[in-house]
Amino acid sequence: MVDWAELAARRERWLRVGSGHGKALPARLALHAQANLAEFTDYCIGSAHGPVSASLIASAVAMAFFGPPGLPPPELWRTYVDVHRQLAAKAPDPRTMNAFDLMLAFGCGWGRAVVRDGGPWWGRWEVAYPAMINQVGASLLASNRLLANQFPQFALTSDDLLELPGDFAVSLLGSCDCGHHRRECQRRCGRECCFAPHDLGSWDPLTCHLRPFVDQAVRGTATGQILGGAFAESLTYRELERQGRILRRRVEFKQCPGCGQLFDEATCPTPGCEPPEGVSVPQMVRPNWLILPEHEGGNYREMVRWVCAVCSSVYPIRFDLAAPVVGDPCPVCDWTPPSGTPPRRITLWVRRPPDSPPVGHSGAGGADGGDPYDPRAEEVDDT
Numbered sequence: 001m002v003d004w005a006e007l008a009a010r011r012e013r014w015l016r017v018g019s020g021h022g023k024a025l026p027a028r029l030a031l032h033a034q035a036n037l038a039e040f041t042d043y044c045i046g047s048a049h050g051p052v053s054a055s056l057i058a059s060a061v062a063m064a065f066f067g068p069p070g071l072p073p074p075e076l077w078r079t080y081v082d083v084h085r086q087l088a089a090k091a092p093d094p095r096t097m098n099a100f101d102l103m104l105a106f107g108c109g110w111g112r113a114v115v116r117d118g119g120p121w122w123g124r125w126e127v128a129y130p131a132m133i134n135q136v137g138a139s140l141l142a143s144n145r146l147l148a149n150q151f152p153q154f155a156l157t158s159d160d161l162l163e164l165p166g167d168f169a170v171s172l173l174g175s176c177d178c179g180h181h182r183r184e185c186q187r188r189c190g191r192e193c194c195f196a197p198h199d200l201g202s203w204d205p206l207t208c209h210l211r212p213f214v215d216q217a218v219r220g221t222a223t224g225q226i227l228g229g230a231f232a233e234s235l236t237y238r239e240l241e242r243q244g245r246i247l248r249r250r251v252e253f254k255q256c257p258g259c260g261q262l263f264d265e266a267t268c269p270t271p272g273c274e275p276p277e278g279v280s281v282p283q284m285v286r287p288n289w290l291i292l293p294e295h296e297g298g299n300y301r302e303m304v305r306w307v308c309a310v311c312s313s314v315y316p317i318r319f320d321l322a323a324p325v326v327g328d329p330c331p332v333c334d335w336t337p338p339s340g341t342p343p344r345r346i347t348l349w350v351r352r353p354p355d356s357p358p359v360g361h362s363g364a365g366g367a368d369g370g371d372p373y374d375p376r377a378e379e380v381d382d383t
């Protein structure tokens with residue numbers, strides 16, 4: 001009745017896909033569980049009360065793989081059987097359910113209550129928990145390769161790669177303290193984080209497999225790139241931000257009048273581009289940019305700008321002594337603010353040219369009309 005070849009193939013597939021589960025795990029299955037595997041699965045099949053699918057048998061094997069020694073308490077196994085049957089009833093094709101994913105998560109407390117001092121089966125299982133840390137570690141390694149490619153300045157250290165998987169696993173298992181909350185929560189939940197993607201309890205196996213869920217928690221998306229807005233909701237960003245190593249902010253970009261390229265460097269980076277002279281360069285705001293501020297050793301500085309009411313270009317605020325000059329026209333479209341009404345202001349971050357003086361030496365009204373840092377001018381809303 002048990003298709004051992006099918007189970008072995010599933011296990012092999014799972015180990016390949018899950019990569020990073022630790023080389024000790026197959027050995028454990030071979031040495032410890034396999035001796036009693038037939039007895040274990042017979043016991044599970046016998047106490048499942050109802051029809052037993054191939055996926056449920058695979059689950060029993062996965063339970064032997066991830067669980068503590070000995071047989072599980074029957075109530076615990078039936079808790080899993082109930083979860084499994086509810087999922088199978090809703091799944092378009094129950095055969096695609098990944099029993100190893102499900103049981104790994106179940107062993108960590110997903111789909112059930114974790115009972116402290118309830119014995120090894122009711123707590124977090126001794127193999128499932130490190131397997132979860134390994135999943136997070138594999139995801140962090142992959143995420144760091146993407147970071148190193150796209151944003152080398154934010155790449156993780158070898159200490160990060162050692163320490164963060166364990167911390168993130170703790171977060172995922174229901175005690176995230178990253179300070180991220182659902183939009184509608186407004187910090188009323190009384191917890192330190194209630195953002196669903198940071199909580200394994202919110203994982204829906206019918207929506208995605210375990211690893212993409214972990215990827216989303218670790219880097220904000222399961223896709224193969226770092227996206228500023230999504231990354232800012234990830235455990236990795238929250239940790240780096242806490243250490244002052246990264247910020248997601250609005251950044252001022254210029255648009256080249258020659259080739260249309262957006263850039264935040266001093267000149268257009270397009271090779272061979274020679275922008276026409278005497279044409280003013282529109283400046284615009286891009287949200288969700290990942291930066292390092294200059295007070296943390298980076299080269300972005302917080303600035304306040306006027307916003308043109310007609311063309312939305314942002315432009316520098318000049319100062320007359322300490323007071324801003326409110327009547328300056330937009331340098332792009334010549335719009336002039338109605339007298340007595342200052343244009344809208346916006347706080348954003350500007351990439352500092354490599355030869356400009358470090359922070360603290362920039363006086364009001366520099367050569368380019370550089371405005372002084374004034375965090376009170378407008379609240380930064382994207383934290």
Ligand SMILES: [Zn+2]
Nearest residue numbers: 176178193198
């Ligand atoms: Zn969190």
Ligand SMILES: [Zn+2]
Nearest residue numbers: 178180193195
């Ligand atoms: Zn969060």
Ligand SMILES: [Zn+2]
Nearest residue numbers: 181185189194
């Ligand atoms: Zn909350």
Ligand SMILES: [Zn+2]
Nearest residue numbers: 256259268273
């Ligand atoms: Zn250009």
Ligand SMILES: [Zn+2]
Nearest residue numbers: 308311330333
């Ligand atoms: Zn304008």
